[in-house]
Amino acid sequence: MSRYDRQIKLTEVGPEGQAKLLNAKILIVGVGGLGCPAAMYLSGAGVGKIGLMDHDRVDVSNLHRQVLFQESDVGKPKALVAKERLEKQNSDVQFEVYKEPLTIENAEKIIQQYDVILDGTDNFETKYLINDACILADKPWVFASIYKNEGQLSVFNYEDGPTYRCVFPKSTRQNISCEATGVLGVLPGILGTLQAAEVLKIVLGAGQVLSGKLKLINMMQASEQVIKINKRPEQVEKIRKEGIAPVYIDCDLKNKEQWYLDVREVFEQPKPKGKKVLSIPLGDLTSRHQEIPNNKEVFVFCQSGKRSKNAIEILKNEFGFHNLKNVEGGIETIIDG
Amino acid sequence: MKVTVKYFGLVAEAAEKSEEVLEINEALTASELKARCLNGLAIAEKDSVQIAVNQNLDDKTIINDGDEIALLPPFAGG
Numbered sequence: 001m002s003r004y005d006r007q008i009k010l011t012e013v014g015p016e017g018q019a020k021l022l023n024a025k026i027l028i029v030g031v032g033g034l035g036c037p038a039a040m041y042l043s044g045a046g047v048g049k050i051g052l053m054d055h056d057r058v059d060v061s062n063l064h065r066q067v068l069f070q071e072s073d074v075g076k077p078k079a080l081v082a083k084e085r086l087e088k089q090n091s092d093v094q095f096e097v098y099k100e101p102l103t104i105e106n107a108e109k110i111i112q113q114y115d116v117i118l119d120g121t122d123n124f125e126t127k128y129l130i131n132d133a134c135i136l137a138d139k140p141w142v143f144a145s146i147y148k149n150e151g152q153l154s155v156f157n158y159e160d161g162p163t164y165r166c167v168f169p170k171s172t173r174q175n176i177s178c179e180a181t182g183v184l185g186v187l188p189g190i191l192g193t194l195q196a197a198e199v200l201k202i203v204l205g206a207g208q209v210l211s212g213k214l215k216l217i218n219m220m221q222a223s224e225q226v227i228k229i230n231k232r233p234e235q236v237e238k239i240r241k242e243g244i245a246p247v248y249i250d251c252d253l254k255n256k257e258q259w260y261l262d263v264r265e266v267f268e269q270p271k272p273k274g275k276k277v278l279s280i281p282l283g284d285l286t287s288r289h290q291e292i293p294n295n296k297e298v299f300v301f302c303q304s305g306k307r308s309k310n311a312i313e314i315l316k317n318e319f320g321f322h323n324l325k326n327v328e329g330g331i332e333t334i335i336d337g
Numbered sequence: 338m339k340v341t342v343k344y345f346g347l348v349a350e351a352a353e354k355s356e357e358v359l360e361i362n363e364a365l366t367a368s369e370l371k372a373r374c375l376n377g378l379a380i381a382e383k384d385s386v387q388i389a390v391n392q393n394l395d396d397k398t399i400i401n402d403g404d405e406i407a408l409l410p411p412f413a414g415g
Binding site: 035181 | 343345346347355381382384385387389392393394395407409410411412413414415
């Protein structure tokens with residue numbers, strides 16, 4: 001008996017539907033709280049090819065919601081660990097690992113190779129990037145986002161339907177991650193699973209796809225709402241004409257006289273402006289430590305305060321810096337506005 | 338006239354409630370009502386917040402008695 005027997009029995013699937021799934025190529029951008037459960041169900045359903053994209057490594061604080069990872073995976077690249085786990089679940093599926101972030105340079109080329117894109121990201125810049133690249137490559141994408149106990153879900157750019165920019169034309173720098181606000185593991189589990197369901201419906205051509213609608217879920221209140229959204233053709237035309245519109249999120253720091261060291265990767269946002277802000281990613285500190293002043297106080301920051309703490313340890317122990325202070329709460333605590 | 342306003346995400350937090358009934362005495366567009374609801378709330382970049390009237394995303398429509406309003410900020414988490 002086929003391993004897919006229980007789903008083939010459904011009239012919405014059948015042998016033809018199963019063949020469609022085996023021919024489908026799905027890209028999951030962000031293998032975290034949303035991407036993990038989505039990947040497990042898509043792999044279980046026998047999707048032919050799954051792209052797993054994540055530049056991050058497994059952290060112990062991911063384990064409560066990122067259900068593909070185990071304690072022994074801490075420190076390993078998420079995309080790679082996910083592939084190894086999922087291969088054991090279903091050897092029919094071909095997995096492609098991307099350990100680099102989605103960028104303006106690579107987005108369209110990578111997205112071009114897939115049928116549907118699943119957004120498991122945790123920041124606005126990448127959501128707008130996926131949106132724009134999907135418009136240019138003419139691919140549907142399944143969006144989900146979380147804030148504390150609430151989630152948003154929709155399918156964008158599906159059969160000429162509305163896009164993310166049609167709902168939120170203006171980006172914001174308030175990139176508030178689950179890391180910052182807290183989240184129960186089940187909420188991204190619910191949203192990621194619903195995203196996988198939308199992908200399956202798109203591939204099968206079955207049921208009602210959540211296009212032209214934004215679903216709002218409040219897990220604590222056990223409530224749901226669906227808001228109708230309309231296409232704003234000018235938002236789509238602009239991207240078609242001018243290409244991807246990068247969302248660079250600038251910000252000012254409260255104290256412009258203070259020296260700062262930003263140890264985040266270059267693509268992380270928001271980006272503070274100013275002559276006294278040095279940007280050296282954690283991994284480059286050993287080769288570039290000479291650029292850091294050692295005769296005046298320098299505040300070191302990252303997104304949350306964790307990597308900056310590591311950076312100070314390295315600079316202190318290996319290069320004798322004694323003038324560095326950690327920004328405990330991460331960049332959000334030193335931004336002006 | 339009376340309208341019910343539902344708040345989501347950051348907006349609900351800043352308003353310290355998820356829902357309220359507002360009494361309105363003049364003709365307002367959705368975007369005017371949005372400005373009124375967000376006025377005084379500690380939210381940066383208020384223009385990123387979208388408004389839905391009777392489950393339709395639309396900031397131009399005129400508000401009517403009994404309308405159900407939703408104020409929706411974008412979420413980034415995953």
